[in-house]
Amino acid sequence: MADRKGGSMAPLAQFHKGARVIIQDIQGGPHFIYRLHALGLFRGKSIEILKGSPGPMLVKVGNCRIGLGHKQAMKIFCSAEE
Amino acid sequence: MKKETVIAFAGNPNVGKTALMNAISGSSLQVGNWPGVTVEKKEAVFVRDGKRFRGVDIPGIYALTPYSLEEKVARDFLLEERPDMIINVIDMTNVERNLSLTLQLMELGIPMLLALNMWDEFVHLGGEFNISLFAREIGLPAVKTVARSGEGVAELLEEAVKLAEDPVVPRLPVYKHMTDTMVDEKIRETARILEECGLQGRYPLHWMSVKALEGDAETLERLERCRIEDRFEPLREEIRTYHKQSVPDVITDIRSGYIKGLLRSCYKQTGKTRRQWTDLIDSVVLNTFLGIPLFFLMMYLMFRFTFEGSAPFVDWADSFFTSFVGRYIDAGLSAAGAADWVRSLVGDGIVGGVGAVLSFVPLMAFLYFFLGLLEESGYMARAAFVMDRVMRSVGLPGKAFVPLLIGFGCNVPAIYASRTLDNEKERKLTALLTPFMSCAARLPVYALFTAVFFKESATRVIFGLYAAGILVAMIIGLLYKKIFARGEEAPLIMELPPYRIPTGKMIWNAIFQRTKSFVRKAGTLILVTMVILWVMMNLPYGTTVDKTLLGRGAHLIAPLFQPNGFGKVEPVAALIPGIVAKEVVVGALGQMYHETEEESLEEDVPLRPFHDLGQEAAGLGRAGLDSLKGIFGVRALSAFDVPEEEETGLSRRIENDFTPLSALSYMVFILLFVPCVAVLAAVKHEFGWTMLFYVLLLTLIVPWLVSMAVYQGGLLLGWG
Numbered sequence: 001m002a003d004r005k006g007g008s009m010a011p012l013a014q015f016h017k018g019a020r021v022i023i024q025d026i027q028g029g030p031h032f033i034y035r036l037h038a039l040g041l042f043r044g045k046s047i048e049i050l051k052g053s054p055g056p057m058l059v060k061v062g063n064c065r066i067g068l069g070h071k072q073a074m075k076i077f078c079s080a081e082e
Numbered sequence: 083m084k085k086e087t088v089i090a091f092a093g094n095p096n097v098g099k100t101a102l103m104n105a106i107s108g109s110s111l112q113v114g115n116w117p118g119v120t121v122e123k124k125e126a127v128f129v130r131d132g133k134r135f136r137g138v139d140i141p142g143i144y145a146l147t148p149y150s151l152e153e154k155v156a157r158d159f160l161l162e163e164r165p166d167m168i169i170n171v172i173d174m175t176n177v178e179r180n181l182s183l184t185l186q187l188m189e190l191g192i193p194m195l196l197a198l199n200m201w202d203e204f205v206h207l208g209g210e211f212n213i214s215l216f217a218r219e220i221g222l223p224a225v226k227t228v229a230r231s232g233e234g235v236a237e238l239l240e241e242a243v244k245l246a247e248d249p250v251v252p253r254l255p256v257y258k259h260m261t262d263t264m265v266d267e268k269i270r271e272t273a274r275i276l277e278e279c280g281l282q283g284r285y286p287l288h289w290m291s292v293k294a295l296e297g298d299a300e301t302l303e304r305l306e307r308c309r310i311e312d313r314f315e316p317l318r319e320e321i322r323t324y325h326k327q328s329v330p331d332v333i334t335d336i337r338s339g340y341i342k343g344l345l346r347s348c349y350k351q352t353g354k355t356r357r358q359w360t361d362l363i364d365s366v367v368l369n370t371f372l373g374i375p376l377f378f379l380m381m382y383l384m385f386r387f388t389f390e391g392s393a394p395f396v397d398w399a400d401s402f403f404t405s406f407v408g409r410y411i412d413a414g415l416s417a418a419g420a421a422d423w424v425r426s427l428v429g430d431g432i433v434g435g436v437g438a439v440l441s442f443v444p445l446m447a448f449l450y451f452f453l454g455l456l457e458e459s460g461y462m463a464r465a466a467f468v469m470d471r472v473m474r475s476v477g478l479p480g481k482a483f484v485p486l487l488i489g490f491g492c493n494v495p496a497i498y499a500s501r502t503l504d505n506e507k508e509r510k511l512t513a514l515l516t517p518f519m520s521c522a523a524r525l526p527v528y529a530l531f532t533a534v535f536f537k538e539s540a541t542r543v544i545f546g547l548y549a550a551g552i553l554v555a556m557i558i559g560l561l562y563k564k565i566f567a568r569g570e571e572a573p574l575i576m577e578l579p580p581y582r583i584p585t586g587k588m589i590w591n592a593i594f595q596r597t598k599s600f601v602r603k604a605g606t607l608i609l610v611t612m613v614i615l616w617v618m619m620n621l622p623y624g625t626t627v628d629k630t631l632l633g634r635g636a637h638l639i640a641p642l643f644q645p646n647g648f649g650k651v652e653p654v655a656a657l658i659p660g661i662v663a664k665e666v667v668v669g670a671l672g673q674m675y676h677e678t679e680e681e682s683l684e685e686d687v688p689l690r691p692f693h694d695l696g697q698e699a700a701g702l703g704r705a706g707l708d709s710l711k712g713i714f715g716v717r718a719l720s721a722f723d724v725p726e727e728e729e730t731g732l733s734r735r736i737e738n739d740f741t742p743l744s745a746l747s748y749m750v751f752i753l754l755f756v757p758c759v760a761v762l763a764a765v766k767h768e769f770g771w772t773m774l775f776y777v778l779l780l781t782l783i784v785p786w787l788v789s790m791a792v793y794q795g796g797l798l799l800g801w802g
């Protein structure tokens with residue numbers, strides 16, 4: 001898949017610890033999407049990965065740390081920040 | 083004029099709302115539950131400049147679209163009960179995200195005041211913020227506060243008084259995307275539709291219009307009877323085609339754009355964001371390899387602290403009540419010429435009941451201290467994160483491990499510890515499974531039977547019983563997941579708050595308020611049940627045990643237990659007193675078999691009030707020392723010490739009446755059978771009558787089925 005700028009896009013779960021990524025797209029039901037929005041995770045947000053797979057992931061957005069299950073991290077598509 | 087001004091303290095979770103309430107209200111804080119649900123409600127009344135205020139700490143919310151029960155409670159309070167004022171507490175270290183909630187709260191049309199909290203941390207992280215410019219831009223009064231130290235609280239209250247005298251409704255945000263006001267027009271159009279339906283005055287229309295356009299399920303439900311849903315869709319469609327995004331995406335975009343613009347003018351982050359402590363600790367605590375061992379270490383410490391630390395105090399409280407208070411009351415009654423049965427009712431029923439309640443107080447206090455520490459420090463969220471995968475396999479979230487583990491010491495605090503779970507359904511399932519965790523009070527029963535039948539393999543049998551309890555809980559958890567919660571596994575999306583050093587005041591409040599609430603609410607029920615049980619075990623008064631209500635009842639139901647291998651009157655009758663406390667089964671068996679223990683010699687000891695009081699005080703001092711020894715000593719956990727059993731008349735009678743297999747079946751039954759009065763009262767206090775009914779149902783049927791399976795299976799294998 002390609003993002004708007006033409007860079008490559010992958011599920012968040014596939015990025016490693018230390019990576020900085022930008023959210024490009026979130027898939028899933030409205031409930032799920034609302035929740036992520038409310039926690040500050042939405043399109044265009046830059047996030048840092050504090051802990052990657054295996055197991056749940058930990059990401060930092062702004063000054064907040066958000067834990068995400070593997071299934072959830074597979075539905076958030078991101079591209080690496082330049 | 084209204085008697086009091088109701089202030090809702092609203093904000094994201096972990097922004098210091100409770101600490102702020104504490105700082106404002108001092109000791110007047112009341113902890114209870116929101117009606118009908120297990121969500122904690124904190125309220126406080128305070129007077130300022132002659133005005134009476136009622137502060138209500140509503141649960142932390144990220145948005146006004148409810149996700150959990152807590153958030154629904156919070157939103158319903160704001161929408162339906164319409165407080166007079168909102169104090170929106172903002173965590174300045176996360177100002178951008180916090181303001182997204184602020185914008186939503188502004189639409190509710192309730193006068194609002196901002197507390198820019200954690201100001202010290204914000205400054206420490208190199209933040210700069212122009213408050214007066216910000217307040218002007220957003221159109222709301224704002225005060226910087228440090229809730230933990232009480233800084234800024236006086237100023238905040240001053241503003242609250244001003245706002246109460248001159249209630250100004252926040253201005254509505256304009257939903258502009260760049261320079262285009264298309265979305266705003268659609269929102270206003272929606273608001274007109276809602277107005278046509280006569281909804282103004284009942285709900286904040288602007289807010290409701292945004293929600294209706296977003297397609298928020300709960301809002302649409304509220305609007306269902308107006309039958310206007312099909313009028314929204316064309317508006318949504320217009321927004322979608324114009325912006326090429328879904329409506330919620332567009333709204334989020336606009337809000338975040340507005341916040342960015344607002345902050346650009348008044349917020350600066352100077353200096354580098356330093357590597358923070360939290361990230362450093364997390365890299366160890368959440369490490370793939372270290373996370374789980376560290377969690378277990380933490381749990382060991384909690385278990386040790388709670389049970390070893392409180393045990394000497396529990397023993398002291400118990401003996402204080404039975405042998406001191408009870409003895410003096412009895413002496414008083416006897417001097418006043420009270421009848422024998424009155425003395426017995428007061429001594430065994432009432433004093434025993436009050437004693438039982440109060441002997442739990444040290445246990446609850448120690449537990450709440452440690453839980454408070456775990457929660458306030460931020461570790462509890464990590465525990466949930468680390469244990470998530472393991473616990474989810476039985477349909478529970480990671481945090482459920484904590485209450486279940488506590489259950490091995492005592493089920494009562496375990497029920498209360500389930501409060502730390504985030505979702506009502508999971509909380510209930512955890513409480514339902516807790517009674518299957520074999521608490522320490524069941525050990526004396528195991529000890530009695532293993533000493534007779536399984537001398538060589540006592541440890542293995544007892545270990546097996548613990549494991550059987552866990553296994554049964556897991557099976558029920560899985561069944562529940564398969565039958566009632568199919569496919570609706572709650573996703574793991576949670577914020578991990580930064581680590582903070584808890585303040586003494588916060589911990590003290592956690593201990594004091596919750597323990598008080600336990601004594602008041604659960605205490606009454608325990609007392610009533612104790613009196614009822616006394617009636618069953620003693621009436622008609624003066625007859626032998628088998629002629630009492632209990633004995634006759636046991637006669638009736640004993641045949642039911644034929645397939646379980648213990649269908650005789652004595653073992654069945656002994657089960658009922660087990661509801662008072664599990665260890666009472668041993669004594670009850672003794673009574674049923676007429677092997678009364680030797681009467682204590684207390685009666686002959688003369689009453690010497692001053693001397694006795696001194697003895698009790700000294701006992702309390704010793705308890706303190708023993709508690710420290712228990713916590714910091716090198717001994718193994720005594721909660722799992724199997725009491726020594728000597729050969730007595732009782733064990734000989736048991737040897738005659740039971741076989742090894744039926745003894746095993748009986749132990750399994752005791753393991754799974756209805757928990758004690760205190761647990762039942764805790765369930766009622768936390769969850770209400772319906773849950774109590776389910777617990778009773780489950781702990782009556784499951785033990786019968788499982789112990790029968792054990793007995794019949796054993797017979798098949800030729801162990802009989």
